[in-house]
Amino acid sequence: MFTKTLLVHLIVYCLSDFAYGNREDKFFRTDYNYLETTQAFYKIHTSKQTWGDAKRFCALEGASLFYPDDRAEANAVISLWQTIQPNVRWAFVGISDIVTEGVFETIDGKLVSEVYNQWQRGEPNDLNGDEDCVHLNLAGDLNDYRCDGKSYFICKKTLSSLVxxxxxxxxxxxxxxxxxxxxxxxxxxxxxxxxxxxxxxxxxxxxxxxxxxxxxxxxxxxxxxxxxxxxxxxxxxxxxxxxxxxxxxxxxxxxxxxxxxxxxxxxxxxxxxxxxxxxxxxxxxxxxxxxxxxxxxxxxxxxxxxxxxxxxxxxxxxx
Structure with a gap:
């Protein structure tokens, strides 16, 4: 009869193909969808959160608040979005001007001019002086929005960062x-x-x-x-x-x-x-x-x- 310790080792060994296959099999979590064109996983959260809480939720899941690197990624994610959550009209993305008013940058410090930056007409307009965070709509347009307002959001995990x-x-x-x-x-x-x-x-x-x-x-x-x-x-x-x-x-x-x-x-x-x-x-x-x-x-x-x-x-x- 196996001892409990030996049994655990056996379980780990038997699961090793799956465990080591996380990159080869392109698996992160069952609630994330993998896109081959971007080499990344995405999850569209359908529980509304503030921008800060959305950022924290993504981190808890081992991911980060999504922003499109370029038009190709924006189109790919919007296509996925339209397929699995068409009733979600807007979603927070990882862009804000919280650090310096008027200077929009990504959560990892890139200027918005260096990434996808298709703004909705007339935006960003900092309505009432308190729109410092950004969300994206199904048409692919960005809009500045209140950070303490609540919205759906998208998390992203790159295949290369998966450990x-x-x-x-x-x-x-x-x-x-x-x-x-x-x-x-x-x-x-x-x-x-x-x-x-x-x-x-x-x-x-x-x-x-x-x-x-x-x-x-x-x-x-x-x-x-x-x-x-x-x-x-x-x-x-x-x-x-x-x-x-x-x-x-x-x-x-x-x-x-x-x-x-x-x-x-x-x-x-x-x-x-x-x-x-x-x-x-x-x-x-x-x-x-x-x-x-x-x-x-x-x-x-x-x-x-x-x-x-x-x-x-x-x-x-x-x-």
Whole structure:
């Protein structure tokens, strides 16, 4: 019989053709479309965000906020756009004059004159003095728009920038494999609410860590030690980390995967398993590895995980 560690090695080995095939097979994420003509992947987000949040969402997915390098790329992406999301009329792109008023440049510092710059007639006009970001329409025209306004947006990942994490079988996002349980983990040190943390994990196609036994609890407690040694600014609950269980649906406590929470009382702080009578509705973990519950709005650090047998793009039950 295989040991669990040997089994994990076997899984990684068997998946290696797929893992190493990320460039050869032109695969990034299941929610991105690859265009051969541009050698890049694109995703048209249908949830409206501010320009700054759009930029952050793309980064969370390991991509960047799209802007067309030239007319050929603009035409190729617009053709894809018309095919898969024809009802989306405008989308933020990675161009703004936030740094210097009147000087439009890309998110990587190129002047707009060096890239695709077909403006809609009369634009940019800085209407009311607060249009510093740019969006693109299906006709291929650029328009300046309020950065705090909300719009759809497009993310881009070039094939040449794609780096693959072979052990975790996913795009490189800073996860570490714990072979004993067959999971990959990432400690996030930007304090967020439970829901925000869940969103960040989901963007990385993972989920908030679900502790199932003492071995895993001990590993995560060790993982959080790095946070204790760092000076992390912000008003947040120190020594506590958001974990992947909740009662936000009021259907009894469950993990973000829809499974029952651990029933071993020794895993819980003060041997207390949460119940319907508790006012707090979200899960957490102390730095010691003991599980607890917390107000969902509480800001804290958090850990995301991905099981080795998860398929990329798997949707979580709670979103």
């Amino acid at each position: 693959w994490d072979d052990l975790c079988n996913m795009p490189e996002l800073g996860y570490t494999l714990f072979e004993a349980v067959g999971k990959c983990y990432k400690l996030h040190t930007t304090p967020l609410s439970w829901t925000e943390a869940h969103t960040v994990c989901h963007a990385e196609q993972t989920h908030l860590a679900v502790v199932s036994d003492q071995v895993e609890a001990d590993y995560l407690a060790n993982l959080t030690e790095s946070a204790a040694r760092r000076r992390i600014e912000g008003n947040y609950l120190k020594g506590m980390f958001h974990a992947g269980f909740h009662n936000r649906l009021h259907e009894n406590w469950q993990t973000v995967r829809g499974s029952p929470i651990p029933s071993d009382a020794s895993l819980w702080w003060d041997m207390h398993l949460p119940s319907e009578a508790d006012h707090e509705q979200c899960g957490s973990m102390f730095y010691t590895g003991r599980l607890n519950i917390v107000n969902c709005d509480t800001k804290s650090l958090f850990i995301c995980e991905r099981q080795m047998d998860d398929s990329l793009g798997e949707e979580e039950r709670y979103q």
